[in-house]
Amino acid sequence: MATVKSVNKQLMAGVSLAPQKDHWLQRAPPAGDIFQAAVCGDQEWLRFSLKRAQSPSQPNKQGLTVLHVSAQYGRLDCMKLLVESHCVDVNASCPRGRRPLHMVLSPQSKPLSHACLTYLLEHGAQHNVSTDEGLSPLHMAAAEGLRECVETLVEVGADTRACDSRGHTPLDLARIWGHRVVARFLKNAMWQRDKKEDMERRKALQNLRQDLIRMYRSVAGKEKVILTFPWWFQVAREAINEQKVSEWAEKKGLPLLMTPVRGSWTLSPGPCLSTEPLKTKSEKKRHPSAQREAWNISPNPSKPPPASIIRPQEVRMGIHPEKAPPEPDLHQRVTLGCYGDGHIHYTTSWDKVPQPVPALPLDVIKKGLFPSTFLSRITSPLQFQASSVLDLPHQGCTTRPGASPWTEVAMHLAEELELGHY
Incomplete structure (x- = not known):
């Protein structure tokens, strides 16, 4: 039996003599006036406590800051006061790895959970950070059935496939706790994100194939030139071209030519060589600022044409449009x-x-890079001819001479159907 002295010592030490409950039912109030003000939501008390506190960001015995506590109880006004005073960190972590954004998604924060969540996200809170147990804000919102919070987190880019320490995704927690509406929304969001990523990968695969085709044609053209003309012929041809261009420039009185750059000659600008494009006689007569307007084909002359009708001239070898060159294999x-x-x-x-x-399956990559090796199912040989279905052999049909005309199907029908009911 405890003595009076021992009881007095326990009371002086602040130890409660009440019977202990389960740990998940214990809600010990935070120590200190600043934490009590955050729990009650009293702005005047909180403002007075901040002025009197030596270090407002100092955590309590549980390792929670005053912003953690105000977020846990959904005190939006106190959160605004703390964030605007720049005395707390919106991404501060407790010993268990919980941030204020996690504390907002607790049962005590309702019905201001979404408003507090939006405020923290607007002020730089990390939406994909996880606790020591691997729980992200999306995990906690899905477990509590907070649909608005779940939608907001998905919109800002929360990872819908993140797994906690037990391997559960936010969708799994929504199903475990029976939140059907949240589970359907997460399932739809995951499907849409997967389809978008798959389309981006397939588009990247198509761009890769076009790049490979251009490189293939470039390499094939160089190999063709090397096989057609030997190296000594190419060197001699370049020397002759250089001599002819030099003679032409000297005859015209142009400055000396520079070295050829990738097979093309360039002239250095001089007093006799203008860098402006040449103009025709008709263009010289016009005012320099005057430009030829495109022909307006619109039925309403006051409106501009829907598109430009000026196209480069094309030379066709026949009456039909020329087909694009076949893509290489x-x-x-x-x-x-x-x-x-x-x-x-x-x-x-x-x-x-x-x-x-x-990052696509191997069969998808093969079909994207080598489409000619995968023939379409509707492709048929040229010698294919349509025939009647009656000419095809049937299973169970007796074609032997003198056999009974009854087929197996007819015999089954005769056994099942009764007279007058067919």
Whole structure:
């Protein structure tokens, strides 16, 4: 039996003599006036306590700052006072890794959870930060069934596939706690994000194929030139061209020519060489600022034409439009491989350096880079001719001479159907 002295010592030490409850039911009030003001939501008391406190950002016994406590109880006015006074950090962490954004999504913060969440996000709170248990703000909002908070977090880019220490996603927690509306929204958001990422990867694969085709044609053109003309012929041709251009420039009185750059000659600007584009006689007669207007084909002359009708001239070899040149087959020049970690890469015959490809399945990558090797299902041979279905062989049909005309299907129908009911 406890003596009076021991009881007095416990009371002086601040130890409660009441029977202990479960840890999840204990809600010990924070110590200090500044924390009591944050819990009650009294702005005047909180402002007075901030002025009197030596370090307003000092945590309590649980490791929570005053902003944690005000966010836990949904005191939006106190949160604004603390954030605007610049005495607290909106991303401060407690010993368990909880931020004020996590505390906003507690059951005590209702019905101002969404307003407090929006305010913290607008003032730089991190939306994908996790606690020591791996719980993100989206996990906690889904577990509490806060649909508005879930929608806001998804809009700002919260990871819908993040897993906690038990491997649960926000969708799993919404299903576990029976929040069907939140679960449907998260499922739809995950589907839309996956489809968007898949479309971006497929578009990147198409751009990669176009780049490979351009590089293939460039390499093939260089190889064709090398095979057609030997190196000594190319050097002699360049020397002759250089001599002819020099003679022409000397005859015209132009300045000396510079060295050829990639097969094209450039002239240094001089007094006799103008850098302005040449003009025709009709253009010289006009005012310099006058420009030729496009022909207005619109039925309303006051409105401009819907599009420009000035197009470059085309020369056709026949009456029909010319077809685009066939795309080359990259199957012989591009090789697909796989790293040790499972990522796919490609290697070209002219580079020999492995390059990464978009994160897509192997069959999708093969169909995107080598479409000619995957024939369409509707492609049919030229000698195909339509025939009647009656000419095709049927299973169970007896074609032997002298056999019964009854087929297996007819016998089953005769057994099932009764007279007068068919």
